[in-house]
Amino acid sequence: MTEHLFNKILIANRGEIAVRVMRTAKALGIRTVAIYSDADASALHVQQADEAIALGGVTAAESYLDMHKVLDAARATGAEAIHPGYGFLSENAAFARACEDAGIAFIGPSAAAIEAMGDKASAKALLADSGVPLVPGYHGDEQSDERLSTEAERIGYPLLLKASAGGGGKGMRIVLSAATLHDDIAAARREARSAFGDDRLLIEKYLIRPRHVEVQVFMDSFGNGVYLFERDCSVQRRHQKVIEEAPAPGMTAALRQRMGEAALAVAQRIQYRGAGTVEFLLDANHEFFFMEMNTRLQVEHPVTEMITGVDLVYWQLRVAAGKGLPQDVSQQSLPINGHAIEVRLYAEDPDNHFLPAIGRLNLWQAPELSASVRLDSGVQQGDDVSPYYDPMLAKLIAHGRDRTEALHNLRTALAALQVDGVKTNRDFLLRLLSLEAFANAELSTDFIERNQHELTQPLPTHWELAALTELLLPTLASQSQPQPQQQAHDPWHADGFQSALPAQRVLRLESAVGDVLRARARANEQAHGPDRNQGWHLQLADRSVQLQGRLELKSQAGDTRLLQLDARVNGQQQSLPLALREHDLLLFLPEGSQRFVRNRWLGEQAQDDHGGLTAPMAGQVLEVKVQPGEQVQAGQVLMIMEAMKMEHSIRAPEAALVQAVLYQAGDQVAEGTELLQLEITAEAENAAEADA
Template sequence: MSHAFDTLLVANRGEIACRVMRTARRMGLRTVAVYSDADAGARHVREADEAVRLGPAAAQASYLDIQAVISAARRTGAGAVHPGYGFLSENGDFVAALAEAGITFIGPPASAIAAMGDKSAAKARMHDAGVPLVPGYHGDDQDDALLKAEADRIGYPVLLKASAGGGGKGMRVVESAEAFQAALDGCRRESRAAFGDDRMLIEKYLTQPRHVEVQVFCDTQGNGVYLFERDCSVQRRHQKVLEEAPAPGMTEELRREMGEAAVRAAREIGYVGAGTVEFLLDADGSFYFMEMNTRLQVEHPVTEMITGQDLVEWQLRVAMGETLPMAQEALTITGHSFEARLYAEDPAQDFLPATGTLNRFELDLAGAGLEPTRVRLDSGVASGDAVSMHYDPMLAKLIVHGDDREQALATLNRALAALDIQGVTTNRDFLQRLATHPAFRAAELDTRFIEHHEAELFAPRHYTAEEYASAALVGLHQLGQERESDSPWDRHDGFRLNAKHTIRIALCDPNRIDDADALVIVEGKRAAPGDPWRLRIGDQAYDATLQPLDGDAVAVTLDGHRRRLQTRLVDNNLVVMVDPRRETRLFWRRIDAIDHGRHEAESTLTAPMHGTVVTLLVQPGERVEKGMALMVMEAMKMEHTLTAPADGQVESFHFQAGDTVGQGDVLLEFAADE
């Protein structure tokens, strides 16, 4: 039963825990955080009024331990638990256990979670409620041969989905009958690991659909509303990357039809609280029910931005037994909003998760000329925090608002450029490439947007001569090349006896360090420190100076053209420069430097991230072809397959299934054919 409470425990971590606690404190509630050993110093712990340790780093032994969470609530006198999203947020057993303990769950009843948690059964109920469905198989018979036959009947491509799943886990697009069994095996493994359930459903994969979802809200008095829609079409690995509200191109009639269908779906299962009904929207305007997420979604801030409502406050008030704050006719849309999900991952390496320490994590709104009311950073991390291998790699959400889509998109790009992140590889630059892509700007969206535009999104960056010259100048300055010495033996400025005074600097994209993109020649000797350098790049020459400003800012002047840049040098070889338009990353090295590491690594394969070995796919001594799968790793809830770099054979494995490995660990010895 819903009732009043004065202490709220947030059974989650990261940005959602921080977000919920901020709203709770504004409402006068005391906040309690829970944490694992890996999160003992995390931001959500630091911001809470109280915090209780749950257990070790592994989620199963901490955040997913139902009794440990309930014990923490009892220990702190918490009258309610907010589950955030992920972990126990859609766990019916958790809801039932809280009810037995007399603690309010901020979310729907266990029966509603069960109704939508089994996606096959949910499809049947939606059919009965008159909600349109995509053709597919949702049956209980899970025999591999039957599933294969159903996929053949539906017609390829098909989408394999974990029946108990969500968040892109246990999901594969299967393009052909030949690829079906391998995809099914992989989906079952991921689904068992993530949900303890390997049942699958199959759906026809629409080739150019949009992913449009509707935010619904219901109270305990039977009232239900929809707070309009969000377009979440831009995805990688079936996980959302950029979201926006309202969805581009929506007519009022289509908005009403989808919204009313979403409310029907919620009422069909006796829903209470915040929920999201997800649809596939085809090019002809037809829409089909996909699933219902029985929790608050990661992308809810774009809905808050266009409606002016705090959905977490709505959740808390509904859980206290109050009626919905607004009726349907009172809800309106104002402007446009985008959300960009910032992940610790490397898009250039197939979005592999990244770990490390955030030496700097700051958003400089004033420096970028951005209004605080138009930009919001929901983050669970801060400068100095560690990013571990144990949890989802999402670091933060950058949310912006504008009077229209064009203005909101311009604000998003300026805000991304103003976000300064050091120490951990992220997808920030990739988000900028997405947001500035002509097709995205034109709202030409579908769920395979990244695949359709892969050539442009992952094309090598083309840098200007000015960027190369600026990077050379930053490297010279920050490596101390401005220091002059009377003795030639103490100098590192290109001194040669009876030869012209030069420094030769090779600059290239950090993802392609084998060959220099540009060679910068520093010519001659300056008369005094502070005088211009003479830089030559091919036929282009510049008189160049650098002036340190506040913090990491510098003023670079090339032939009288002065620009203010945020700069840093990472590990003495990576120059990062950010201006209001974009970020530049260039690998910097003296031309006489020799990279021995690449040659030493030719006979080995190393772990691209911290993780756990899932399975070995070949035997030691077995001959393999280039691209053949050798082993599977799991990190941050996702599987990653490592493949042979060339034709040859695996000589030995250094790890077995179940072993934990660190980033850079040598996984196996590989002998390539001559």
């Protein structure tokens, strides 16, 4: 990639796609211009661009969607072309036309092609005589309830109502019978009007458990085109893709060719230019039906790049600069090398209906990247995730010689990705990838719903690993500097082991779901072998555990220490990363992360435990219910705070003596502020002894 295409391009997007385009542009010697809103002033794409232009505002409408501001930025910086990424202005025909009028190359299809495929009903009407298979349905302009009811009876139930002017699951309703049709029509219209300003609907026959298979096409301005094979995007949630892979499992050569040629026929029908995706539904009989065409680069394009070796952004830049497809490219020359799978990492809360999450990325540590593992990300540690834009943080992609190896590589990489500070779907993705049904490629668009029971089963709480971490924390005192990542070590013969730890410890840990561990750990009387690690005996409610291990400091990220735990639990060895803050412990296990609340006031030795309780968040003290010198019981309310318009009770985690009350009613306190000082009492000692 040494040819001259453009001197400078503006990237009219944000996040990982902006960073992705910059990577290819810089390899070609092209200068890049980033645009940004007030919410994105310190974003990664801004930092990595050669120039950056502030658009003002924080919402998409005030910034990235304002085509006049974007064009003004291009003119001000002398950009010859605009790459729209995906989303925002990428499928806006008016913007493509405005770029053309301004003499700026739009790195995408023509405005006419965008318009042809932008309306689902019109697109299907356009293809009615093309030979491209269409799902039986109604795409007409007559939109009365009576006409829609008549067409529904003709098509037959179950059927699917869809917004004619858009996608993403908005305005979409599955209708099982005529009994609910009128209510479903009204609801679909409301959603379509709200999302797209257009309440027209189309009706399609609803296929039972189809797969969503799409074909990547690419055409130049001279009528040359190829299909770069297919991707399976069947694993979806609310019609939004969650996992994508290429090639699609179970494809035959004949079916691949039929789908590919049908996709090219769609592109040729509208004289397409650039990268596009033609989406199909595939049923159990290997019959496929056209759904829609996305006239842009897709989020999931990396899996296609990994199996073909093609840089699709490079091809986009070539074609936008007036050049054809590379001379050595033909349909017969394109390879399929191995298998690739991608997951989308979102800032969202799977335990709260997948609602978008906001906050600060206190921890963002990528897995080790290689030719087999790729991370496309637009965020970095310390970034604030705002409520203004799509909550996707990154895409993690893995390649393998076959699907089994690709899946193994992806699970390993995802388990090694450490993120904290913002709720994400990381653990949900790990569980998806661990399902036997996914390993067996039992794919359909209702895959998540079919496997909901397994996906929502709680993981066993790893008390023993959390307890061992607590027991080994004193060994970190001698580790003033993090150890190099590449330094090899034998955890069982390393100097980090100490045999002079306290003889017994009182532990109290609380899991993320509120379960509490109260136990006493006793040091084994004799060292075990040459590793000089005395080990511990811990009695849990359902089992007795022998613990040994080593804790190594890897790095420091603000107030978060990143550690590596090498553990032996009843002789079984395990190694895992973890993140530690003053009152917070996060274990990154192969099957998902687990969080524990630590109580600093339970100290190093049982006979001398003391410490303090801190504010869970910034707020105001409403009431203090205890005095210094007062004996309190486990669970007793000590203080009441107000934060975020809600009251929060500060409770004693164990029986204790109140040593000091540091704040009074009316005081404002910051998150993490010590509120009270407590001293453990004999009653707490006896409780821990009884549990042990």
